[in-house]
Amino acid sequence: MLARLDLERFSIRAASLGDAAEIARVQTHSWRESYRGILPDHILDTMDTARRAAMRREILLDADALNLVAYDTTHRELVGFCNAGPSRRQGSRVGELYEIYIVERAKRYGLGRELFDATAAWCRSRGMESLIIWVLEANAHARRFYEAMGGREGTRVHSSVRGFPVVELSYVWDRL
């Protein structure tokens, strides 16, 4: 385990439109690795990466959003990404980390922390005062990560993922 990000091995940079297909690949892999047992197999096994790449292109075109990627300099491929912007439920003074996904083999090297810190700094630079993240209540690993980043548990909402009922839990940072 590394105490901090190994900059020889990984780097973080702003995503470009040309990253859309790779981000979709990382998203599919990370979902299958991280949500097995949390979401039903049929949802994970039928993820449409090409459709997600098309949706990602739309997300990457949004000038009001932050899109970062984590790159493995040894294997020369993307291993993670995050996407943030104004909160969907709380309004523009609150920042929201909409997505943060890292593939299994690149977890616990400090990439999550780097992406989180860069998101918090970006939100501050945009005048946002606090930060919120929604996580599946059953996603124990991510919850430990958000707790390690200093987040406190907020509210729960019932929602669904492709028709499968889930409980989403928020983590909140009251001051950035």
Ligand SMILES: CC(C)(COP(=O)(O)OP(=O)(O)OC[C@H]1O[C@@H](n2cnc3c(N)ncnc32)[C@H](O)[C@@H]1OP(=O)(O)O)[C@@H](O)C(=O)NCCC(=O)NCCS
């Ligand atoms: C959650 C996630 C982004 C964390 O990224 P990461 O790069 O693995 O995390 P880091 O290496 O920066 O960890 C920072 C600290 O968070 C805590 N932490 C991270 N993962 C943890 C885990 N699985 N269990 C317990 N604590 C954890 C630790 O305190 C860790 O510090 P340490 O490694 O020095 O002990 C990553 O595991 C991931 O992509 N998970 C799958 C997708 C997902 O669930 N995303 C969230 C959707 S809401």
